[in-house]
Amino acid sequence: MQEKQNENGLVWFRNDLRVHDNAVLASAIKNHKSVIACYCFDPKHYEISSFGFKKTEKYRAQFLIDTIKELKANLKHLNIELFVYSKTPEAVISTLIEKHNITSIYLQKEWTSEEVKVLEDTKSSVDDHVKFHEYYDQFLYHPEDINMSFSEIPKVFTVFRKNVEKYSSIRISEENDSLKKIEGLENDTHIPQLDDLGFDSFEVHPKSAFPFKGGETSALDRLNDYFFETKKLGFYKKTRNGLIGTDFSSKFSPWLANGSISARTIYWKIREFEENHLKNESTYWLIFELIWRDYFKYVSLKHENDIFKIGGILRKDYEWKSSERQVKKWINGETRSAFVNANMIELKKTGWMSNRGRQNVASFFAKELFLDWRIGAAYFETMLIDYDVHSNYGNWMYVAGVGNDPRDRKFNVDLQAKRYDSNGKFQQIWLQEMLF
Known part of the structure; x- marks a missing residue:
């Protein structure tokens, strides 16, 4: 209007x-x-x-x-x-x-x-x-363009993905013009520093897989580097389950979470990369991950506050525990699993954890320790630089067996460690941090 x-x-x-x-x-x-x-x-x-x-x-x-x-x-x-x-x-x-x-x-x-x-x-x-x-x-596929109501959002991701890929289109962004300046406008407000918010200042950990700064320019710089300078996008599907370093995955999620970059911008830059350089399974897979992000947003639109309830969107009645001692041991990297411990120490020291790590520590928390999954989700909300309410609670429900996983699977953290950290290098990096 x-x-x-x-x-x-x-x-x-x-x-x-x-x-x-x-x-x-x-x-x-x-x-x-x-x-x-x-x-x-x-x-x-x-x-x-x-x-x-x-x-x-x-x-x-x-x-x-x-x-x-x-x-x-x-x-x-x-x-x-x-x-x-x-x-x-x-x-x-x-x-x-x-x-x-x-x-x-x-x-x-x-x-x-x-x-x-x-x-x-x-x-x-x-x-x-x-x-x-x-x-x-905040979507890749706008709600007006998906050809289904929120109540019709499928229970399974694959059904949703195939539907939007076949029937929906992605909007092209508009550029903004500058406005008339408001004369004599006074602004005496200021941006707080960490101590204003109750925190001590800190140095980014030298081994952090996410050493980047916040903001739109940093997001666009990262996109340009990952796509066009290093062309790492072309290998994304092969490297995305990595654990060490800045380039095994795109690392876009923190900027996406607070809206420093839009999913649409990333999508159209992928298409530009495909047109000018290379189109393969890796370029598609990053779009695939953006659709997962959309899906969890639509799941929360459909199910509303059920995503925060112990029974999840399936309203399953499991016997969950809330042992403060076990929760603390999980947080501090003191469980029976060195792989879980290394990931939890990385999170504590950096505010970052790989996707592979998140799936494992969450599954261990819910399926091996049988702890109330919402406690784990709340801790992730606290610590993660890229916390996004829909993806966080959607993923936690998924691994806890109260969400959108029809198979209700459990990760074998010992086999996962052998597969994704076969030489133990990742575990060595972060377990030695316990000594400091």
Whole structure:
């Protein structure tokens, strides 16, 4: 809907922290001569959860700080000022609206319970005349383009994948024009540092498989390097189960998780790579992984809060335990499995773990220790730089046997260690960290 051009728009950034290929930002720019933006480091994201962990630990917090710094700079090129607060959105957005004559708020649509509650509280805090415009913008395949309702999302990934590959198309991004600058605009807000959020500063671990900074430029630099400079994309399927180093996988997930890059941007760059260099099983496989990411988002749209319940979307009634001692041993890398331990120490020291590692430690937690899978999911939420609510809980349900795995399989961590770390090099790197 076209707004009156003399009224200002507000873009409320959440998990869409980019300028390029951002439908929310593009709509605000299209409808207004002048736009401002805001981001909130919501204190609730740094509190202790019901499972006893901080909801966000230092690794993702630093990545987010990097991202917001870059977002602010990139928005300035469009003459959009980013206001940053260390308060809840419901506490500050109403003030921004009044001060800057805001008539419309633009934001990415979220649907999980905590995000919905924040939006409801924010809407309650502002006048009724302010319009909220929400857009689904975190998908590869947009909900309007998949030819099925949320209730029709298949129980099995393969059915979903074949359907969207056959019947759906992927949208092309729009570029943004710069706006008219708001004269005399004052912005005395500041981006917090780690200590403002309650964390000590840290150095990135020298052996980290993810030593990258947050932000849109870093994401695009990584994409260019992985695709066009080193052409590692051409070997992705062969290397993706690796454990050591930066290049065994694309490492896009942290930037995707907070929206520094869109799945569509990655997709169209894969197509460019295929056209100019090479098309093979590896180039397809990265698209395959992006479809998995979409699938977990659609699963959460279909099943809503069941993804957070102990019985999962299957509502299965297993006998789960919650031994604090066993949970701590798993977290600290003190289980019977050296392979599990090495992966857990890597996570603790870096905020990163390979996909192969995640599957193994989660399966061990749920299928061997029989611990309440939601505790493990909550710990991953705390620690992972690339935490994404839909993928995290979708994957944990999957390995715990309460999600979308029709076979309810269990990983044999001993055989997995022999297969993927046959020389023990990965285990050696991280187990020696226990000595420090």
